[in-house]
Amino acid sequence: MIVLTLGLLGTLPWPLVSSETQTRLKMLVDVVLVLALTYTILRVIAERRTLWMVRGFIFLIFAASLSRALELNFLTFVLNNLVVGSAVALAVILQSEIRIFLEQLGRGQFFGQPRVESTLTNDAVDLVVAAVKELSQDRTGALILLETHTQLSPQDFTHAGIPLQARLSPELITSIFQVNSPLHDGAIWVRGSEVVAAKLILPLSERTGPWQLGTRHRAALGITERISHCVCVVVSEETGSISLAFKGDLQRPLTSSKLGELLRQYVQEETAGTSKPSQRHRSLKFWKMVWPLR
């Protein structure tokens, strides 16, 4: 769109347009292009954690521009340095995201991001559901983090836990969460048919919700608020109830068969890229993206 607009501007009969109109036209195009670019960047970023950082960065840029326009020299100096410092920090923190973004830019793939085959298979869902059913019946607390289509990395967690690389099975999951197991505290991380690690500490959500959520449930919300390509299953130690967190939403209480149904649905949607949000959902998503979540 930017290239197209610049191309169109180039074809305008500039000598026939008065210089004042030219200046106004260019200013208008300038503002529209900046807004379009900002919208595109915010739309392309699916990852909430990345989105928050980029949103903060964009805010700094706007603040620096505003302060320059108001000729607040010292503030402009401070803000400009903050922008440069943040740009360097973002480049380091978001190395892989920037690489993916540039690849997408090169391929012209902005919207309709390419979906990678989900690593969460129906077989893995069956094994997890069998374990969760047993844990729920025994009222054994559990927190199970399942990767969907893109790999998580240890930096996504507050503490990456103990590496296991063990074959996924209901017996393994239930034995990890027994209170006398040294690995029962924290979450387990499941990728495909493998338990990658146990004893993970996940980032906590600030929200408590209408149910006065405890830390296990807030940890499930926290990780799925920040990262959209994972789901988190919670079994409450207190009540045995089953919950599923996805993109910062908690569905509860669920039966084990409903859990299986929802997980299979996510596998299919992520694999085929078929989840088409409604217009209302899309506008809500946009406003959530621009505005703070709470």
Ligand SMILES: Nc1ncnc2c1ncn2[C@@H]1O[C@H](COP(=O)(O)OP(=O)(O)OP(=O)(O)O)[C@@H](O)[C@H]1O
């Ligand atoms: N940040 C975290 N990351 C991973 N696991 C956590 C985290 N915080 C707490 N937990 C797990 O949750 C357990 C404490 O659960 P707590 O009772 O506070 O939460 P809850 O949501 O009320 O769950 P429950 O209904 O099972 O009591 C801890 O023993 C630990 O295993």
